[in-house]
Amino acid sequence: MKLFKMTMALALMLSLSLAGCKPKDSEIKAKIESKLSAEAPNVMVSVTEGVATLTGEVKDEATKTMIETDAKTAGATSVVNNTMVTPAFTPPVIVSDDPLSNSVRDATKDYPGVNAVVSDGVIMLTGTIEKANLPKLMMTLNGLGAKRIDNKLETK
């Protein structure tokens, strides 16, 4: 009986000490955050009773999978991955006025009714054009690296 009591006490102590070893939610959260800071800075982490929830934006599917693994290695018992993949975009390329003016001149040469002026990256179109030719001209002009196209052409 004495032995049984001692065993019980030992088991209790052991379980208490094990519970003490279990990492706190806040520690897991901090660990995950430090792992994600470089690859997925826009991801929010919350941890409740060992379960990590990830929300926010990641740049691709590979990152989404990777952060889930990171959260598990950081001590989360399971991971709810609610992140969304939103690709990183590069800013539009705007060509400077001199080369832009040259390519606009080339593009409008065959449309004598069209008057095109380039200023500060903006192509300003006035005059007239046949309706059927308008999409063709616009397709070309849209590929030249303008910041904006102000089209005031009248179609005939």
Add this chain to the structure above:
Amino acid sequence: MSTLTSKYQPIVDAATAAGITDLQAREQDGVMYIDGTAPSGAVKDQLWAKYGAIDPNFTGGDLIMNIKTNVDATVTKVRVTTDSSNLNIRKGPGTDQEIVGKAAHDEVITLVSNSNEQWWLVRTADGEEGYAYAAYLTPEG
């Protein structure tokens, strides 16, 4: 989603569905920029039709849609698709360059290089070589 993004969302959706590669759609200073490469000229036309449905005369001034067409590296022949006139072939890439030859409307000529997007280097059956405006050339085959 901003007003501008939702206005042109049908184009982005169609581009995604049609397999446009390197697709980018973003807004900057009140202008939406959609870039990408279409697998064929037909797909590019399809996206322009979408644009035309949203803004029939392209007067909005709030979209730059730069869709390139992927020209297969195996393409060596291009058709002259002017309205009816001959196509000038020039010494260099630009309308200020000397005209060194002409290709007839609907004639099929050799594509030498399309490394310059607007001006392709071509060669006629007579052996005249020079730059022609890419908007009037359609890849064959």
